[in-house]
Each structure stands twice: as structure tokens, then as C-alpha cells.
Amino acid sequence: MQTQLQINGRGYALNADPRTTLLDALRNHLGLAGSKKGCDHGQCGACTVLVNGRRINACLTLACMHDGDEIVTIEGLGEPGRLSPLQQAFVNHDGFQCGYCTPGQICSATAMLAEIEAGWPSNVTQDVAGAPELTPEEVSERMSGNLCRCSAYPNIVDAIMDVAKGKRT
Amino acid sequence: MTPFHFSRAASPGEAARLGRDGATYIAGGTNLLDLMKLEVMTPDRLVDISRLDLGGIEATRKGGLRIGAMVCNSDLAADRTVREDYPVLARALLAGASGQLRNKATTGGNLLQRTRCYYFYDTAMPCNKREPGSGCGAIGGVTRLHAIFGTSPHCIATHPSDMAVALRALDAEVEVENADGKTRTVPLGDFYRLPGDTPHIETTLERGDLITAVILPASAGALQAYRKVRDRASYAFALVSVAGVMRIGKGRIEATSLAFGGVAPHPWRDASVEQMLKGQEPSHELFAKAADALVANAVTHDGNAFKVPLLKRTLTAVLAELTGAKQ
Ligand SMILES: Cc1cc2nc3c(=O)[nH]c(=O)nc-3n(C[C@H](O)[C@H](O)[C@H](O)COP(=O)(O)OP(=O)(O)OC[C@H]3O[C@@H](n4cnc5c(N)ncnc54)[C@H](O)[C@@H]3O)c2cc1C
Ligand code: SF4
Ligand code: FES
Ligand code: FES
Numbered sequence: 375m376q377t378q379l380q381i382n383g384r385g386y387a388l389n390a391d392p393r394t395t396l397l398d399a400l401r402n403h404l405g406l407a408g409s410k411k412g413c414d415h416g417q418c419g420a421c422t423v424l425v426n427g428r429r430i431n432a433c434l435t436l437a438c439m440h441d442g443d444e445i446v447t448i449e450g451l452g453e454p455g456r457l458s459p460l461q462q463a464f465v466n467h468d469g470f471q472c473g474y475c476t477p478g479q480i481c482s483a484t485a486m487l488a489e490i491e492a493g494w495p496s497n498v499t500q501d502v503a504g505a506p507e508l509t510p511e512e513v514s515e516r517m518s519g520n521l522c523r524c525s526a527y528p529n530i531v532d533a534i535m536d537v538a539k540g541k542r543t
Numbered sequence: 544m545t546p547f548h549f550s551r552a553a554s555p556g557e558a559a560r561l562g563r564d565g566a567t568y569i570a571g572g573t574n575l576l577d578l579m580k581l582e583v584m585t586p587d588r589l590v591d592i593s594r595l596d597l598g599g600i601e602a603t604r605k606g607g608l609r610i611g612a613m614v615c616n617s618d619l620a621a622d623r624t625v626r627e628d629y630p631v632l633a634r635a636l637l638a639g640a641s642g643q644l645r646n647k648a649t650t651g652g653n654l655l656q657r658t659r660c661y662y663f664y665d666t667a668m669p670c671n672k673r674e675p676g677s678g679c680g681a682i683g684g685v686t687r688l689h690a691i692f693g694t695s696p697h698c699i700a701t702h703p704s705d706m707a708v709a710l711r712a713l714d715a716e717v718e719v720e721n722a723d724g725k726t727r728t729v730p731l732g733d734f735y736r737l738p739g740d741t742p743h744i745e746t747t748l749e750r751g752d753l754i755t756a757v758i759l760p761a762s763a764g765a766l767q768a769y770r771k772v773r774d775r776a777s778y779a780f781a782l783v784s785v786a787g788v789m790r791i792g793k794g795r796i797e798a799t800s801l802a803f804g805g806v807a808p809h810p811w812r813d814a815s816v817e818q819m820l821k822g823q824e825p826s827h828e829l830f831a832k833a834a835d836a837l838v839a840n841a842v843t844h845d846g847n848a849f850k851v852p853l854l855k856r857t858l859t860a861v862l863a864e865l866t867g868a869k870q
Contacts, residue, residue: 375549392549392589395576415577416644428617428646434573435647438549439591486642494621497637497777503626518777519641 375438381406382450392438397421399437400447408448408477412521419520422478423447429485431519448477451484459540460484463533471524479520483534486516490538508538544579551591555720555753558592563722563751566590570613571647573640574656582666583673584657593649597755600624606761609718612651612754616706617642619650629759631767631786635709638771641778651754654707654717654734655746658700658808659688659780671697672742686846688780691854692807694842698742702735702809703780709769711802711810712786716758722751728758735809745808764790764798766865770857771804781805783854789865796820796866803837806854813837825866830859 377388381404388399397414400406400423412420414433421432424446452458460480463469470476490512495502498515506512510531522530550566552558562568567586569575570593578584597613600622608624619625620636640648662668662680669678681689681699689699716728735746748754771784784804790797799820803811816837823829834855841851862868 392547393544414580416573416641419641419643422643429643430647431573431643434576434644436549436569436572436576439569439572439593482643489617489642492621494617495626495633495637497634499637502630502633502637503623515777516642519643 377438377441379404379437379440379443379445381445382447388437390437392436394437395433396423396425396435396437396440396445397432400432400445403437406447406449409481410474410477412475412478417521418475418478419482420475420478422482422520424481424485427485427488429482446481448481451480458484459537460487460533463536464530467529467533467536468526469530469533470522470526475520475522475524479517479522479530482517482520483530483537486513487534487538489516508535510535513538545582545585545587547586548588549591550589552595555592555595555597555755556722556724558590558595559720559722559724559751559753561588561590562753565750568592568753570649570652571615572652573644573647574652578657578664581664583664592753597651603758608759610650610757610759612649612718612756614650616640616645616648616650616653619706620645628762629709629713629767631712631769631788632706632709632759634767634769635705635771635784635786638769638781638784639705650706650757653704654710654754654757656702656704657745659703660700661685661688663700672700672738672745675741675743682844684846686844688782688805689844689847690807691838691841691843691847691850692803692811693737694808695738695740695742697740698738698808699844700738700742700808701805702807703805704810705769705771705781705784705804707731708781708784708802708804708810709786710757710759711812712788712800713759714763714800715760717754718756718758719748719752720755721749721753726755731810732812738808742808762788763800764788766791768861768864770861770864772853772857783850783857785854785857785861786810787861787865791825791866794824796823796825799865801858801861803854803858806841806850820862825862825868827859827863827868830862830868833862834858 410420412418416434566588668680766789773779789799
């Protein structure tokens with residue numbers, strides 16, 4: 375099955391069995407191993423990537439369903455020497471221990487902040503019709519799709535809040 | 544995953560014809576692929592319907608809302624009209640899954656997601672839903688997630704959707720197109736089937752039927768609430784959930800509709816409970832009476848008997864929230 379993918383601004387031609395998930399395509403076919411496989415069932419968020427600007431679980435989607443889509447992985451957000459603000463904030467705040475969940479956390483947080491900017495409510499937003507506030511509680515709820523077995527959660531939330539506040543002011 | 548042939552439908556009609564000939568639709572893929580990886584579902588042909596022109600959220604002429612089958616759960620929850628006029632729906636959607644999953648999960652796929660019964664997921668175990676006639680692993684087994692209403696001796700599974708519970712309280716209808724190009728609408732109350740002795744048949748859809756939209760009537764009440772109780776604060780399925788829509792006038796409950804999740808094979812409603820509340824002045828005695836009536840016919844197992852008191856308390860809390868009565 376032939377699929378054209380635009381990943382981190384570069385075109386890739388993938389030729390793979392239709393069973394190939396986007397995650398396996400990235401890691402095993404295209405040499406982009408930054409996205410991690412934790413559960414392979416949508417339960418942990420380690421595989422989070424951005425597709426056309428939105429965060430999704432790359433393990434629960436077929437690569438062949440993304441013909442022509444724009445995909446951004448952790449490799450596309452920044453690299454040593456030019457880290458994205460969230461990548462830098464995770465370093466500053468020690469937002470990890472083993473680091474396995476970190477690429478997914480950072481991709482997820484990148485899109486999550488855009489969702490708040492766009493005014494999307496969450497399950498903890500008091501007034502579902504109003505503008506969401508930027509609080510640690512909101513961030514935790516919105517990041518609940520990213521598990522961290524090392525339980526670095528307090529520092530992850532601090533790192534995200536730092537970047538979020540910078541954006542708002 | 545077992546091998547399959549993959550194609551992309553160019554039109555709803557083409558999808559429905561392929562569906563009639565035995566192909567399985569894939570929309571967001573978040574439930575289907577999960578089950579295919581475990582070989583709980585083993586379709587040999589997949590039709591990608593995710594790029595069909597079935598998006599959009601539009602006002603209907605009757606003052607309601609038409610939600611395209613391909614609208615994803617996050618767009619639906621963020622929609623201005625949904626947030627203002629159908630907050631119970633926005634709340635239910637936001638209580639489900641995660642930000643990543645809601646970006647993929649579609650309106651149609653959400654309605655048709657399969658049960659989370661552990662034995663259904665485990666191909667080494669008997670399950671009448673997965674393998675008709677093999678028995679039910681849950682009965683006599685671990686039943687924490689299982690139903691207390693509408694079950695049969697063949698299956699006690701729950702429907703896991705939060706969205707469907709809100710839609711049921713809102714009296715939604717499902718718009719369906721078949722392979723002959725005919726469109727019909729099915730009230731959500733007639734959409735799901737109870738397990739009986741055929742738990743593998745879950746809806747009244749026919750082979751090839753394609754969900755094209757969900758239609759909401761004009762909002763039946765400004766007072767709306769959704770409460771979900773689960774094992775962790777977020778990103779977990781409901782143990783029980785309650786969706787409530789209410790109208791109050793002159794200090795009395797004029798009308799209310801209540802739907803219950805996590806307790807039955809489909810979003811559960813009980814007309815007698817709604818009737819009992821109608822015309823009454825809100826009070827804790829009234830709420831307690833309604834809660835008792837709701838669970839009067841519950842059938843429990845060792846692992847899910849806790850759902851009876853939990854459901855009563857959750858209903859009481861929702862009624863208090865809707866009416867503004869202090870707990
Ligand atoms: C970890 C995890 C946690 C979750 N937590 C929750 C939760 O808390 N609450 C909740 O409600 N849900 C939860 N979900 C489930 C999620 O909501 C569903 O997976 C999702 O809604 C399914 O939509 P989809 O578009 O991805 O469906 P798909 O997987 O694409 O399809 C599901 C089924 O519907 C059929 N189908 C899809 N679209 C149509 C159509 N238009 N017409 C006819 N048939 C169609 C498919 O053939 C398939 O059989 C969770 C899922 C995961 C993986
Ligand atoms: S409850 Fe239903 S889904 Fe679960 S094992 Fe029994 S038959 Fe299967
Ligand atoms: S690997 Fe995709 S969610 Fe866990
Ligand atoms: S840092 Fe180890 S899993 Fe999150």
C-alpha cells in the first residue's frame with residue numbers, strides 16, 4: 375500500500391502492509407523512533423503525535439489513512455540546540471525521570487495549549503460555555519491521556535504552566 | 544491483526560454498498576483497531592469512511608441540531624451551540640476518553656463502540672457476544688463493569704459510551720443511509736437492542752447501513768447535568784453515569800428526562816421515574832423515592848452490587864444539581 379506522508383516538513387513515501395499503524399510506520403519504516411510505544415491500545419499517550427495540528431494516538435490509527443496528512447513528531451518540534459519552549463521547560467523543571475513518556479507528553483502539551491487558546495472547554499471547566507481558565511487543575515485534566523509511570527506529574531504540570539503563562543502574558 | 548483489504552469510499556452510497564457486501568467501516572479507528580489488534584474483531588475488508596463529506600454541525604428547521612457522523616468528539620464538545628444549548632452533551636463528551644482520543648473518535652463510531660467487558664476482550668475466554676454460543680465468562684466471574692438492568696442469562700455487558708447517555712436524555716435520533724440510497728431516522732431509544740439470546744446483535748442496523756448523522760430536537764430544558772463516577776478522576780470508563788435534562792416552572796418540575804450509563808447494555812431510561820418527578824416540587828424525599836424506584840428491578844452480581852447504592856446517590860446528586868436543592 376502506497377502512502378504519501380508529510381512528516382516534520384519533509385515528504386515520505388511509505389510502502390507498507392495496510393495493517394501498519396502510524397506509530398509502527400514512524401518507528402519501524404521511517405526511522406523516526408522519537409514517538410514511543412507504551413501500550414499500543416490508546417491507553418498511555420506515549421505515541422502522541424500531531425496530525426494536521428491535532429494530537430492523536432499514533433498507535434490507534436492506520437498509516438494508510440493519513441495519505442497527504444501533515445504530521446509532526448517530537449523530532450519536528452525541536453532538537454538539541456534549538457529546543458521548543460516546552461522541551462526547554464521540561465528540562466528546566468525536571469519533567470521526567472526515565473523519559474519514556476516525555477515525547478508523548480510534549481507533543482500532547484503542544485496541542486493542548488493550542489486547544490486552550492482556541493477556547494475548548496474541559497471536564498473540569500466550571501462554565502462549559504465560557505472561556506477556560508489556565509490552572510494546574512485544567513492542565514492535569516487535559517493531559518490525562520498521557521500517563522507517566524515514573525509519576526513526574528507535578529513537574530510536568532509546572533513545566534507546562536510555565537510555558538502557558540509565558541504565552542498568555 | 545489478521546490481514547485485510549483496505550479501500551477508501553468516495554461517497555456514502557459506495558460505502559453502504561461495500562458494507563452490504565460484507566466490508567467493515569473504519570472512521571476514527573479508535574475502537575475498531577484496538578479490537579482488531581487483539582483479534583476480537585477480524586474483518587477481511589475495511590472501508591475508510593473518515594474522508595466522506597459527513598461533517599458539519601447545523602441548525603435544523605425544527606430548532607434542533609444535525610451533527611454529521613464524521614464530526615469528531617472534540618469538535619462537537621467545543622461547538623458553541625452544543626455548549627450553550629446542549630451542555631449535557633458537551634459535558635458527557637468531555638468526561639470520555641482523552642484529548643487525543645476525542646480528536647479521532649467520531650459521532651457514528653462512538654455510538655457503535657463495543658463493550659469493555661474483560662471477557663469480550665480476552666479471546667481465551669468464553670463470550671457469547673464475541674463467539675455466539677460459547678457462554679458468558681462474566682457471569683460467575685469479575686463483574687465490576689457490568690450491567691444491573693436489561694441483562695439476560697446470556698450477557699450482562701454494558702455499553703461504554705458517555706456521549707450516547709447524553710444523547711438519550713436529549714431524545715436524539717440517528718440518521719442512517721442504506722445501500723439502496725434510502726435514508727431513515729431511528730430514535731436512539733430504538734437503536735440498540737437488549738442482549739436476549741443474541742448478545743452479538745447490538746443494534747437494529749442492517750448490514751450496509753451507514754450512520755450519516757445524529758439529530759437533536761430543540762433543547763427540552765435549560766437545566767442540564769452530566770455526572771460520571773469512575774475509578775480514577777479522568778480517562779476511565781463510567782462505573783455509573785447520569786445525564787439529566789429538566790424544566791422547572793413555578794417551583795415545580797415541569798418535565799425531566801434522565802438517562803443512565805454504566806448500568807445497562809445501552810443508555811438506560813426509566814419512564815416511570817420521570818413520571819414520578821413530573822409536576823412535583825423538588826425535595827429530598829422526592830429524590831429518594833425516585834432513586835428507590837429506579838433500582839427496584841436491578842439484578843446484581845457479586846462484583847457489581849455496589850452500583851445500586853452508587854446509582855441512587857448519583858441520581859440524587861444530579862437531581863439536586865438540576866433543581867438547585869441543597870444536598
Ligand atoms: C483508552 C480508551 C479510553 C476510552 N474512554 C472512553 C470513555 O471514557 N468514554 C467513552 O464514551 N468512550 C471512551 N473510549 C471509546 C471511544 O469513545 C471510542 O473508541 C470512539 O468513540 C469510537 O469512535 P471511532 O470513530 O474511533 O470508531 P471506529 O473505531 O472507527 O468504529 C467503531 C465501530 O463503529 C463502526 N462505525 C463507525 N462509523 C460508522 C458509521 N458512520 N456508520 C456505521 N458504522 C460505523 C465501525 O465499523 C466499528 O465497528 C475510550 C477508548 C479508549 C481506547
Ligand atoms: S457479559 Fe457479554 S460481553 Fe461479557 S463475557 Fe458475557 S457475553 Fe461476553
Ligand atoms: S502506545 Fe499509543 S496510547 Fe499507548
Ligand atoms: S518519565 Fe518515566 S514514564 Fe514518564
